[in-house]
């Protein structure tokens with residue numbers, strides 16, 4: 701999917717998790733040349749937990765930047781208001797093994813964790 705967040709309307713996407721898309725991983729490629737901090741539109745990542753408001757990181761949507769994160773409650777996120785048109789190409793990577801293999805974790809908190 702390619703999404704455009706219109707700058708004129710201060711396009712944004714409120715805090716959510718990418719659950720319900722049948723995906724294990726979200727992959728986003730940003731397409732915005734010459735993006736600066738004043739343009740807003742950062743992807744704000746929160747600490748794990750749907751209601752957790754602690755900010756983990758703000759990521760600028762710079763052209764060529766590829767961002768990967770779990771499409772689970774482990775990675776709540778939102779797109780902050782953009783002040784110019786903001787483009788992003790997203791692929792939700794499915795993991796069919798999750799549904800077919802007995803005992804496979806259905807929540808990332810049950811799976812082996814990345815070291816931070």
Ligand SMILES: O=C(O)CCC(=O)C(=O)O
Pocket residue numbers: 703713718728742743761777778779788790
């Ligand atoms: O464009 C982004 O940085 C994130 C978009 C997003 O969260 C989504 O499409 O679910």
Ligand SMILES: [Fe+2]
Pocket residue numbers: 716717718777
């Ligand atoms: Fe999302």
